Amino acid sequence: MEPFYLGNLRVPVPIVQGGMGVGISLSGLSAAVANMGGIGVISSVAIGLTGNSPSHSDSYAERNISRLREEIRKARAATRGILGVNIMTVVSDFSEMVRTSIEEGIDILFCGAGLPLNLPSYLGNGPNPRLVPIVSSARAASIISQKWYQNYGYVPDGFVVEGPNAGGHLGFKPQAVDDPGNSLDHILSDVLEVTKDLEAKHKRPVPVIAAGGIFSGEDAFHYMQQGANAVQLGTRFAATEECDASLPFKMAFVNAQESQIKVIKSPVGLPGRALFNNFLKEALNGDRRPSICKHRCIKTCNPKTTLFCIAEALISASKGEFSNGFAFSGSKAGLVTHISTVKQVFETLKTEYCKAKSLAGKR
Ligand SMILES: Cc1cc2nc3c(=O)[nH]c(=O)nc-3n(C[C@H](O)[C@H](O)[C@H](O)COP(=O)(O)O)c2cc1C
Structure with missing residues (x-):
């Protein structure tokens, strides 16, 4: 596997661990991935609800700021x-999450679930992170690139292209998730056209990271053959020893059946791929409506009409309390057979990748 560059940052192994909230990828998982030469990613969403140390503030935003600092x-x-x-x-x-990450000197900011149109406005004169939007269409990649250049003279340092087989929130309309025209192969090739134009115009590389349903080294080889510079994996890292969630959370992936992996409507206003369970069945029936909104965590969630509180459901699941929550999951969770170490995942991915490469060479 070839190293790749994000701006002037050399990434020795082209494997990115997708940010996973709430409380799934914190310091434990991200540091383990970074130690293997990949990019480790801390998920900041509702991070103040994670951890056991007593909070010194009642404010949701302040708790998130201090926990993010602590985890970085x-x-x-x-x-x-x-x-x-x-x-x-x-x-x-x-804003608070972006500012805190920059103050703490983070290397890269990955922003998705909407278009982060004002992201470069937070950059200062000090050491700045590379900015990598997560997109699910060439249109989103074009809009972000145009606005960033027009308003801030900034060219994205790279893109994550996330296809419909990813875990968590999906950047597609519900009816578009299963449209073959939206397969990762298709959207990757469309986004590569956009980045080729950007590279020609600005005379600098704009690497592309493919994500969503990538599980094996063979999958990684496939997308890197199509032109991706790296791959991002979420589900495969959820069932690792270093993952920051509880053991029952990890075991939900080991025990996952293909038939359990479903696309649901999330209170965020986007479809989300998850391991369907009794909690979700009750929630979607309207039996888990929250009586109050404790956190106001999501701009697009309407607490009066939401079927369940997403922050509470995800934090419960991370602790293994599935009677009150559920796990997001990519389409390949059925392939998880056991809990591995991050090192084992990297070694397996590399071996599978090399095998796929040598087979392709013989064809
Ligand atoms: C449990 C879980 C939580 C996730 N949480 C987030 C998140 O907070 N923010 C985000 O941008 N993506 C999130 N994702 C998506 C991952 O970062 C990643 O892009 C995706 O899972 C890749 O697909 P894969 O799981 O098939 O490898 C989540 C995925 C999972 C499985």
Whole structure:
């Protein structure tokens, strides 16, 4: 597997661990991935609800700020590798999460779930992170590139292209998730056209990271043959020893059946791929409506009409309390057979990748 560059940052192994909230990818998982030469990513969403240390503030945003600081510092202390923070554009404390990550000297900001149109406005004169939007269409990649250049003279440092087989929130209309025209192969090739134009215009590389349903080294080889510079994996890293969630959360992936993996409507206003369970059945029946909105975490969630509180459901699941929550999951969760270490995942991916490459060479 070839190293790749994000701006002037050399990434030794072209594997990115997708940010996973709430409380799934924190310092433990991200540092382990960074130590293997990939990019480890801390998920910032509702991070203040994670951890056991008593909070010094009642404010949701302040708790998120201090927990994010804490997790970035813990990860930094555990690795000299490359670290990113994932920030969903629809969260109510987007500005606070971006500013805190920059103050803590994070290497990369990954922003999806909406178009992060004002992201470059947060950059200062100090050491700045590379900015990598997560997109699910060439149109989104074009709009972001145009607005960033027009308003800030900034060219994206790269893109994550996330297809419909990813876990978590999907950047598609519900009816478009299964449209073969939206397969990762298709949208990757469309986004590569956009980045080729950007590279020609601005005379600098704009690497592309493919994501969504990538599980094996053979999958990684396939997308890198199509032109991706790297791949992003979520589900495969959820069932690792270093993953920051509880053991029952990880075991939900080991025990996942193909038939359980479903696309649901999330309170965020986007479809989301998840492991369907009794909680979701009851929630979608209208039996889990929250009586109050405690956090106001998502700009697009209407607490009066939402069928369930997404922050509470995800934090419960991370602790293994599936009677009150559920796990997001990519389409390949059925392939998880056991809990591995991050090192084992990297070694397996590399071996499978090399095998796929040598087979392709013989054809
Ligand atoms: C449990 C879980 C939580 C996730 N949380 C987030 C998140 O907070 N922000 C985000 O941008 N993507 C999130 N994702 C998507 C991942 O970052 C990743 O892009 C995706 O899972 C890749 O597909 P795969 O799981 O098939 O490998 C989540 C995915 C999973 C499985």
